[in-house]
Amino acid sequence: MNGTRCGSLRSPPTFVATRKAAAEPADARFSFQGIVDAEKARRALGRDAKPFPESSVRKYSKRGQEFAAWRLSRGMPKTAASDARTVTREEAEQWRASLLDQGTLANRTVNDKLASISTIIEWGRGMHRGDFHPGGNPMDGLRKLDFRVLDSDARTYGIEEAITVLEAARREAEVRRRWLPWVCAYTGMRIEEAGQLKAEDFFQAGGRWFLTVSTSGRRSLKTASSQRRIPIHPSLEAEGFLKFVQAVGKGRLFLSNRIQPHMSEWVRETAGVKRKELSPNHGWRHFFEDLCALANMPDAARDYMTGRATGKSRDLYGRSEVMLPGLTKAMDMVADILQLGGAK
Incomplete structure (x- = not known):
């Protein structure tokens, strides 16, 4: 009985795999990479469209992969780790803390990584409307780290x-x-x-x-x-x-x-x-x-x-x-x- 009670009182993992969206079948449209690909396709529409620079596509794809890999390392199921619908403010803060703990990345680089995930989420909200973070971008208001700018x-x-x-x-x-x-x-x-x-x-x-x-x-x-x-x-x-x-x-x-x-x-x-x-x-x-x-x-x-x-x-x-x-x-x-x- 005590074992049962203890098991029932255990805190769920901090990742959001228990959320309904994460439990649903994987949908590539809602993955970080799927959103980047869709944004690239959107910018290519029209005869005189300005294409999404390939360097930017690679950057946002890489940032999404990095964040998904971190979520996976914390025990989140693989399909859920790449699902951008399940991102929370708490996760973003924890990822930032883990990046800082490495001691190898400049604050400006850490800011850029989080800003990239926020941008992907914002693209997803524009594409999927009420099906994607209807309450707003969870990373809004996340304060950036200060950093020293080198003279030119x-x-x-x-x-x-x-x-x-x-x-x-x-x-x-x-x-x-x-x-x-x-x-x-x-x-x-x-x-x-x-x-x-x-x-x-x-x-x-x-x-x-x-x-x-x-x-x-x-x-x-x-x-x-x-x-x-x-x-x-x-x-x-x-x-x-x-x-x-x-x-x-x-x-x-x-x-x-x-x-x-x-x-x-x-x-x-x-x-x-x-x-x-x-x-x-x-x-x-x-x-x-x-x-x-x-x-x-x-x-x-x-x-x-x-x-x-x-x-x-x-x-x-x-x-x-x-x-x-x-x-x-x-x-x-x-x-x-x-x-x-x-x-x-």
Whole structure:
């Protein structure tokens, strides 16, 4: 009898498998991955739709998988662990605590993981209405962790670091490692943008070569102002980059899988630039902007070429081929990086 009484007084697990929704047969529509897939499909509707960036699809898919794996590790049945209908505020707080306990993740990263789950739930509420968290998003009001923001100069390449990476790239045969550091250093492109380049994106005007950053071919950009045309810097041409482009002839220049982590790992492990604060990929954008500032390049030209353009700068640069010589003149103000650092 005592054993029976004790058994009846045991607290149920903190996960929500006992909820009615979790006990129902699995329905892929309500899984984290199912919602991400549906959101991707929704954004592709219509002739002139703006597709969901593949990098974002991978991010939200990964976050859903991570949360489901954590729920599974706590004893939740597999089908219920991936069911987004059963998420509770308490679970979110417990997951956050477990991430912090690992001691390896920055607060900003932990915030992003929880925000991703909240976003997936919000998409699900828009798709399924009353069948999906009718009382509201359970993660609403969950306060974010505070974190220290590094100054941009801490994330940026120093001249010696930049030279180290560019010289390491010269020794590489694999095309991403050979060319992406050079392209980003001399254009300020985001690594995702550079990784999507095709041979058809390059053109000549007035005797000079340019590249086009665009959404053609269902590629994705961060913002509308990210569409732009960038002159090829003389040092990038002298390095042989255009010969590489011409040898490709047609189609994508680089393999698209895992570009960000691949290049970050290469910078740290092979090129040997291990400074913790440095952003191995995004640091090139700040570095190029520093080169522009050093050259006293007009702000409007710099903002246009890096995709930070405002309406005013778009009026001044790049709206037609008539304006391309102005961009070329601005790009030619940027110093040769190796010479700037005294390297050969």
